[in-house]
Amino acid sequence: MDSILVTGNGPLSGQIPIAGAKNACLTLMPATLLSEDPLTLTNAPRLSDIKTMTQLLQSLGAEVSSLQDGQVLAMSSHDLTSHTADYDIVRKMRASNLVLGPMLARLGQAVVSLPGGCAIGARPMDLHVEGLEALGAEIELKDGYLHAKALGGLKGAVHEMRFASVGATENIVMAATLAKGTTVLKNAAREPEIVDLVNCLRKMGAQIAGEGTSTIEIQGVDRLHGATHQVVSDRIELGTYMLVPAICGGEVELLGGRKSLVESFASKLEEAGVSITETAKGLKVSRKNGPVTSVDVITEPFPGFPTDLQAQMMALMCTAQGVSVLEERIFENRFMHAPELVRMGAQIEVHGGTAKVTGVDQLKGAPVMATDLRASVSLILAGLAAEGETTVSRVYHLDRGYEHVVGKLEGVGAKIERIKSQ
Template sequence: MDSILVTGNGPLNGQIPIAGAKNACLTLMPATLLSEEPLTLTNAPRLSDIKTMTALLQSLGAEVSSLQDGQVIAMSSHNLTSQTADYDIVRKMRASNLVLGPLLARFGQAVVSLPGGCAIGARPMDLHVEGLEALGAEIELKDGYLHAGAPGGLKGAVHEMRFASVGATENIVMAATLAKGTTVLKNAAREPEIVDLVECLRKMGAQISGEGSSTIEIQGVDRLHGATHQVVTDRIELGTYMLAPAICGGEVELLGGRMSLVESFAAKLDAAGVSVTETQNGLKVARKNGRVQAVDVVTEPFPGFPTDLQAQMMALMCTAEGTSVLEERIFENRFMHAPELVRMGANIEVHGGTATVTGVEALKGAPVMATDLRASVSLILAGLAAEGETTVSRVYHLDRGYEHVVRKLEGVGAKIERIKGE
């Protein structure tokens, strides 16, 4: 099994190109199931999760081609052969559940395994099921599979979600595009990935308004057509690499970055003593002067502080001046990186959904183990700022969400290499 060796090497300087958003692309790909005509995505990230979604769509009979070194994905669902998403594929990645709404909307039936993914909490499917049932679907859980049917087709409805779930919002919106009548989805998630999905669906002929707000209105249409769509910039990759010069010093420009994607995160960095400025090509990040200051963080749905940047922010707080409190309100069991950071000399106390971090002068390199996708990159960031060598094992998590991480960090002066396992 591969590992990554990181050696603390001082300040970082240069440019890092930011890829298309993993979470957006994984949502856009199932949209091909809504139409017989081709859907082409550009600016696609080259990640193992994208390969998993490709395999899932192909298992349903969709044609999926990777072009231009994987940055273009050409899809067609004109001749689907199955409406069943098997456990063997779905277990690898939670986003696999996003085929449920499109299959149900177009074919009136779907059988989808309960999903897998990172071990960061239960993340149940109940919000997805409630929303689709509001549109007239009949859904039953049998032997670990959701058996969904809508013999008379889906029908528009007014539905308010109990929690602003991103995945449930995406599934319901896609299903509603082909439902009869108007659907009003209240307490909808507001993430940029949802805005990106709606923009793509609109290019396919969907009639949707209100994306980016808590109320989305969808007027159902008879059919959707083909389209070409550029995947939005990955705000989590952007935020992750913004932390590299914050934790190591130096100045790094993130190409393709947009402040609108990371405003709450950038505000926390500013409070910690890290400058974030917009440039013609993206965002430039550098410490203002000396050691960063401790700041408190509470994870919240967009536009609040992203849960997917909590682990990386904790790595920065490990060497900050003062004590910070990080509260996780989105997922339970999402502090598994904390014991690994403690192995590197960090001072962290975890109580339930709260972690208290007292900054230390310096971290020390150590062998550590990645427990999930974001935890893996937080350990790499910590290793960049630590004295000596840090070996991060189980980095297959990393491949799910960060393309060419070694190459990108090497490009700004980091001393990092991937060690091939046996």
């Protein structure tokens, strides 16, 4: 099993290109199931999760070709041969459940295994099921699979979600594009990935309004056609690399980054003493005047502080002046990186969904283990700021969400290498 060796070597500077958003691309790919015509995605990230979604779509009979070194995905679902998303593929990745709504809408039936993914909480499917049932679907759970039917077609409805779930919003919106009549989805999630999905669906002929707000209205159409769409920049990768100069010192320009994608996160960095300026190419982030100041963080649905940047922010707070409190309100069991940071000399106390972090003058390199995707990169960030060598094991998590992380960090002067397993 591969590991990553990081050696702290002071301030970093240079440019880092930001890839297309993993979470957006994984949502856009199942949209191909809604139409017989081709759907082409550009600016696709080159990640193992994208390969997993490709395998899933191909298992349903869709054609998926990876072009231009993986940055273009050409897809066609003109001849689907199956409506069953098998456990062996779905268990690898949570986003696999996003084939449920599209298949149900176009084929009138779908059998989808309950999903897997990172071990950061239960993340049940009940919100997805409730929304699709509101559109007239009949869904039952048998032997670990959701069996869904809407043989007479889905019908528009007014539905208010109990929680602003991103995945459930995406599934319901995609299903409603082919439903008869109008669907009004209340308490919808507002993330940029949902706005990106709606922009793509609109290019395919969907009639949707209200994306980016808590109420989305979808007027169903008879069919959707093909389209070409550019995947939005990855705001989580952007936020992660914004932390590189924050924790190490120096100045880094994030190519393709936009502050509007990470407003709440950026404001916390600025509160901590990090400089962020917009450039013609993206965002320039710098820290030149000593350590950052501790700030408190509460994770919330967009536009609040992203749960997917909590682990990385904790790494920064380990080196900040003062005491910070990080409260996780989205997923339970998402402080598994804390004990690994403690191995590096961090002072962290975890009580339920709250972590108290007392900044230390210097982290020390140590062997640590990644427990999930975002935890893995938080340990790399800590290693960049630590004295000595840090070895991060189980980095297969990292490949799910960050493309060419070693090369990108080497490009700004980091001492980092991937150690292949023997």
